[in-house]
Amino acid sequence: MSHSISTTVRRKDAVAKASGVTEYLSDQFLHSPLHAKCYYSSIARGQIISRILPDLPEDYFIIGADDIPGKNNLHMIIEDWPVFADKDVRYLGQIVYLVIGPDKAKVLELHSQIKIEYKEDTPCYTLEDSMTLVGGAQHEDDNVYTRYDIHHGNIEVPFEKAHRILEKEYYTGYQEHVYMEPQSMFAYWEDDSFVLHASAQCPFYIRKSLVGALGMEPEKIRIIQSTTGGAFGGKEHFPDVLAGPLAVAVYKIRKPIKLVLDRKEDLAYSIKRHPSSVNIRTAVDKKGKILAHDIDLRLDGGAFSSCSAVVLARAVFTISNVYNFPNVKVCGRAYCTNKVPSDAFRGFGAPQAVFAIESHMNYLAYELAVNPLEFRQPYLLKQGSPTITDGVVHEKVMLPEMTKRALEMSGYKEKFEEYKNVPGKGIGFSYFLHGCGFTGNGERDLIKARIYLKKDESDQVFIYASNVEMGQGLSTTFCKVAAKSLDIPLEQVDYVGPDTSIVPDSGPTVASRSISVVGFLVQKAAERLKEEWVSGEAQSITQDYSPPEGMVEWDQDALKGDAYPAYSWGVNIVEVEVDPLTCEVDTKGIWGVYEVGVPIDRQIVEGQIIGGMVQALGYSHLEKLECVDGRFKQATMADYMIPTSMDFPSTQSDIVDNPFEYGAFGAKGAGEMVFDGAAPAFGAAVSQAVDAIIDEVPVLPETLMELTDEGQ
């Protein structure tokens, strides 16, 4: 039975957006008195030995490290990313200066006259370079930003008595977010405060990152979110990196300044998805049963750590996926290299992990000559199963029902048998899960989310939280939750856009936590307001986060306990045809079945599903992003190709209800999980079509040509 809250309503922002009335940052500040242009380092690693700056006409400025009033670093997870490069540079594209002035053309002219002389050091571009400390260590003495080791069960004995040991390494590449609205911000000085409007996911992150650099109290730094034209993780920490230099400039000049990246700059210098390399060694017994996995998981973090530690945590905790493997050892590391920093991107480490383990399950099935779907069944997690971090799966696991539904929808079994004898055709299957909310003790100890609900004299209700609408439908779903709890019409509830001076810190818009964690606070606050409701009177409610009960307490040192309070679950099936001559892959069918607790709005969740799967299928074979000598070869949107309406057929999806006690109306996270399963399902389909193991995304025609040549 589907919940009545799931019934689709028209999105609150739809008509204004479709009719072009909604203003994004560059529409809101069409005319800026001053324009800014970043000056980026042109080498990947080295020392700055001299700088020659042009003479500046009146009202023009070149702002750099010397102008910083506070400390030269941005506070993210750690403080390693400088506001401006000062003595040395760590990647091609690091900001050295900000050139500012009233006339755009003149700004560009001055920009072209800056000359910096570098003494170049040997850069380190790959995980291998980083591990072997090419050019010397850059982060501590081993280039490792973060290391997470997991010991679940014991792998030594199983490996000793194994009948066979099967080993393979899996790779995933870069991905660029390509939110349609490029990074944009506008800042000014008002009274004695710094004010910044930004297209961003986490206004409080920006504020926190600026406190040290400006040497100002957080209350004197005000961040206002502007309508955000897509983000996908690309506007989680990267706005901090632009806000730093802009804030220093405004601090000095005290005039309004607009900073909008053009698409080329955005593609070249904004953060990307972490490339990964995952090696899995598996001990199996005589009957082909998995005894243990020994896993080495490496992420390429790029030049600064940013949020690599957190991405790594999710990758490591997701590596056993939907399976109950008895013995697993994981050694997870995020490394420093001299490339644009890697950072948040929808799925946040999970897609890399799920690709590796799902591809490995296919590989094992292939080596053991068993059916890949049947091979998976005995390991599926159930309610009460232990997790890889020795926590427990608390919820009922709906995978059997979901599998059945996905098989019916796609005709997987018949097609799988049929395509064994049809070269060029294939169908692939994947399972996946996604932990809801922040990892480990994040919600309880770090974020401590708070929201307000306020009602005015006309009984209009307003939701105050720091989570942003960035396309995922939050301004509608939050209002639905409140309206339903209060039993009032949707029109009577409004979502107040985040502004750090008026909303409480309910945490960042990340990790699909908005509905599963903050939405629940909205519901609880609304239930309380309903009890206290006095018509015609202004009323307000503050609601704080409290952790779900009955969890296995998280121990951050031992990495043990419930890494997440609940999981969202999914099954994906993809069908492909591979052209025998060009090796181009044509996707013929896309199916997905999802369990997201309860969808707060069916159409909105379906929109996330379709959008997420298509973005992930882009990641699987269209979106090639190569970094050569520290520079991305794909420099424009003509070179870096994201899916168009012609690339994929329509997606068939279904949603299974399974209410989560601590989510708004039973909801769990949806927006990230929908990205996790498409790449391995696509890889499996291509594997069948070309009769070779796919161990890498993106799957490129040139790789397939090599594979099929080898096979001949």
Place this chain on the structure above:
Amino acid sequence: MKDNKIEFTVNGENKIYDGDPLRRLLDVLREDYEMPGAKEGCGEGECGACSILLDGKLVNSCVVAMGTIQGKEVMTIEGLKENERGKCIVEAFADAGAVQCGFCTPGMVMASEALLRQNPKPDEQAIRKGISGNLCRCTGYDQIVDAVKMASERGDGLW
């Protein structure tokens, strides 16, 4: 100096432009006429966020130089949203859930209008082709395809 005044119309209104003929139509619409409905997503003719109709044809205004539009008719989302067809498309986008972050959407609505003018009853393939010059990173397109279908059905006779 020779007179390089450029006369054209925007949403039916006469305009005379006598600035730099190399400026992009997109910038003139946004900065000079304060019509920010056309967005800049790429600035190089790849994404379609800046789509407008030029003499009824869908074009990317970021690659149109002012010098080339003498005597032409420009229609932007600001104009389209005021007429019956525009309203019908906008409503269909809203009902089909075809709007997420919305940055591509005004351009998508322009592309839908251009398509429906040519082919008032497009099938799925024709719709996918018709909007293929407009990139959307959020929706995965299915709901946009549904929206165009819905507009075509509801707006029977409008095109």
